[in-house]
Amino acid sequence: MLDLLADKWSALILGALEDGPMRFGEIRTRLDGISPKVLTAALRRLERHELLTRTVIPAVPLHVEYELTELGQDACVPLAALRTWVETNLPRFVAPAPLGA
Template identity: 60%
Template sequence: MAQTCRSGLHDRHDVYAAQCPCRDVLDLLANKWSALAVGALEEGPRRFGALQRRLEGVSPKVLTQTLRRLEENGFVDRTIYPAVPLHVEYALTDLGRGVAGPLGLLRSWVEEHLDEIHAARADAGRPPEA
């Protein structure tokens, strides 16, 4: 049975409520590998190897886990084509395409403001990569 977290004002889920299942989805989508995988799949369906090359630095294990979670939550479709060896392709669902825009805006914002973020870290006495 799914937990509810409806607020009375607009009868909507409340991500600020401690037991709201929205938090699981937020955790998934706020993960860097999820945000990057969704972005890579915006360019069209991809095989696992192509995704791994596009998401520089991701391990096969982490990419597999990320794609499984995105698939389980309805953001990604996994299609297996019978061939030798098997041909597996990942693509965004309608839900995945719907979240791609906001995640794309977040990725762009980070790229545009990275110098300011590094400057703020330096002012705070922290290294840029911390």
């Protein structure tokens, strides 16, 4: 579970879904830089671990919404604290020295 939650994209997807259900395209827009393939894999992994649900909405065309489960909402609590810590301490981070320096 730690490996799942420590994954950059998984943590960002969970954070995006804190605001409520979203469609695939909305998540992709919110997470600038994620490819459709990586997003699909991460969503499937989170669904498999019951951190989110995938609901197919019968419309023309069909669309799918993703929403946090209770377990996913619980996981967002420590992730939000970590996000806050990073944002607060960002000025204190030192850039790593280049390799070979």
